[in-house]
Amino acid sequence: MSYELIALMMFSTMMLLLLTGQRIYGAIGFVAVASALLLWGDGGSELGFSAAMKLMKWYPLLTLPMFIFMGYMLSESGIADDLYRMFHVWFGPVRGGLAVGTIGLMVVVSAMNGLSVAGMAIGASIALPELLRRGYDKIMVTGVIQAGSSLGILVPPSVVLVLYGMIARQPIGQLWLAGAVPGLVMAGLFVIYILIRCALQPKLGPVLPKEERQVSWGEKMRLLQAGILPFLIFLSMTGLFVMGYTSLVESSAVGAVAATLAALVKGRLTFKVLHTTVEKTLGISAMFMWIILAALCFGAVFDGLGAVKAIEHLFIDKLGLGPWEIIIMMQISFILMGMFLDDTAMLVIVAPLYVPLVGALGFDLIWYGVLYTITCQIAYMTPPFGYNLFLMRAMAPPEVTLGDIYRSIIPFVIVMVLAMVLLMVFPEMALWLPNKVYGL
Amino acid sequence: ATGASALAAPAVLGQSPIKWRLQTYAGVALAEHVVKPAIDAFNKVANGEMVIELYTADQLVPTGELFRAMQAGTIDAVQSDEDSMAAPVDVSVFGGYFPFATRYSLDVPVLFNQYGLKEIWEEAYSEVENVTWLSAGSWDPCHFNTTKPIRSLEDLKGLRVYTFPTAGRFLTQFGVIPVNIPYEDAEVAVQTGELDGMAWSGITEDYTVGWADVTKYFLTNNITGAWIGSFFANSERWNEVPEHLQALFRLCMDSSHYYRQWWYWGGEANLRVNGDKLELTSIPDSEWNQVVKAAETFWEEVAAESDRSKRVVEILKKYAGVMEKAGPPYRCV
């Protein structure tokens, strides 16, 4: 059997199985072990478990449950309530101001944790009902929350950049810093979009009623204190790590402890909260890790059967493309795959094929990490497959339909693509901060 | 070019060639030197009768499972030291960096071919099911390269380094904290703060694989002058290979050993003098002697572990004695 045929068979079987709606890790894992059993030869049956041992040794994965725990703890701790009130009062008098405030809230939440789930949970439970109650357009606000929460993986800390860093063998501290400016730029673009849209169509984001705007300056300043706790959490985790006091995995534990302390300080740390948090944490962690296990197995089998050669051959010899054309094609293929595939699986299966090629073409792998993360954000947003879609469907009030959710993301995906183009034209956007901090 | 020729391979002469998967301990950058030239040469000369596909550190199976994978046939052959893949034989403690066992890389082939280590190794692996030990060659010396300078034994305290199990076990008495992670993760681990550096190689490897970019200092004292690393194969697979291809594989292992002899030897001296990424530091001999003395105790401990280990230690001592009596250039005491 030729390498091309093996590659084609493995991918198409996987896609087919995924379409049946069976659990993703089951579909990927099956294709991996079945191909090994059929084509590997002696010892092919060992590859599944050997992937489990490989996963064990992948030390940055320790940050995953820590970040998830932290995210849920933060959303339970009530930190976000105060923050929301702060943004609400400060931005309320502007057309679309509450939506702008929600983006601000999402940026702060993103700076406190490494995934998008916490942002989604906070956005959907705190911001969404308030926005709807004040007559904001449901499509607009659903989009705002989904787009805003996706910043969780771009604004440091970021689990996606940790996983990318391990695959591309790039320093995580620099990757995180590289995501900061593009993350803020993207948030800025979201804000600009909201302001322009609401200026043109005031009905989408009405100004707060007069009585709600009557807040004294003293009160406004007092509300700013809501930012203190998040800042401390950011400092205890990302700060200590970037300054070199704690290692990556240690910093994630420090962050989890900090979030728990924050809940304690806020008087929210009941046994029920604790139990809900650990239960949800296990659910999401196990989901991610079983997928990574299956994907690692898939990767090893794909590689050992020589199918990787077929991919290299395709990109380098057959297509005869220039470096930029290859990068753009890769991003497009990521976005297309991301529509159907879970982004973790995509990272573990596809990135090892692409990243060495990107390096060989002479591109900066830190820069590419940020580009990749934005692609993940788009993949995460776009139907039919995306965690935000599941979460949104589960959390949104009944008047928000699936169609609304799908439609809501369109303008924000366009903004993300714009951000991606900006990053391609101005790589300094990503590279300036890490170069400055690490003095390169 | 390899991609294209490998793609064409299955069709040669209409017969299916013998196909092996060989996984090396080395990451991509290092494998370019320590094994790839030899495997490329093998594939060329074998002319389609046999094809060896080379995989780098942890690529197919993680290092911890490497030995078992070879035994089960998941991997056909392996290039590694026995220490880091935890080969289940008593002598694996010597296969890697056994503290102060060797001074120069030429010591290793001499010990194996003239002082009887080869026979002992063959004996040891004959007791393990379905794995054949093929050949040992030598690598570079074991130095520290770290983010903090080491100028006295005191500086070793609390240092988290990526190192070999045996070297790690030996170094803990000086306060070193050995950390074990996949080879290719070591560079990032320095940057994520999991490691303060490595006690893994000579300066050539530091520059080749990128470790010199993430650490600042290189300690000129070494705890061993040359690493012992070997080639192994799944016994069934090895026995299926026709004699002329076995002979060819032996030639290629020797060519890999030979490449490393000059590549490391030349690199070590050159990069100390002309390299600009690592600052050299030293621990004064008077103080370093404590480490050398500690190794004597360590040797006795290991010798007491099994009869075979005792025989190996005796050989190492006998060899060291001859070299010292011979004087310069063999040993400059």
Place this chain on the structure above:
Amino acid sequence: MPETVKRYVRYVDALNRKVGLFAMYLIFGMLGILFYSAISKAFFLPSLWTLEMAQFVMVAYYMLGGGYTLQTGTHVRMDLLYSRWRPRTKAAVDSVTILFLIFFLVLLLAGGYSSTEYAIRYGEESYSAWAPKMWPIKVIMCIAIFLTLLQAVATFFKNLAEAIGDPIEEIGGEAVS
């Protein structure tokens, strides 16, 4: 569905719920080890066992959680078509496609058995200076995979029962699939 099958499903559900409850609190084990590591590194000498120990706990955590999370329906699916089907169609398709998942788990277990047997026979130690024995974690992994497999089979029965229009009642569990 025969009574034996129903009993099996209930027993496995209950078992994995208990194991899951244990697994979810292992997060504090991981948290504790890593936090201790951060503190000891900052103020005292770092220890050589923390990272590896945390990795062992992490593996026990997600693997022992395998059965429970399968039961509670936490694992994501690509639901482009799936979400549009009626519950019974879902159950019918699931009862076939879960066999793929079962196949994966069986092979995972086969590899696990082989690797554990090796670890016991040769007294395998981790290739680190700490050098813990490897068999305990491997045994835990095998048990975890086995429990997940039991749960997958239970899920198969649940799917099948629903597909033929005779669903197995759940005791305090979540909805099927």
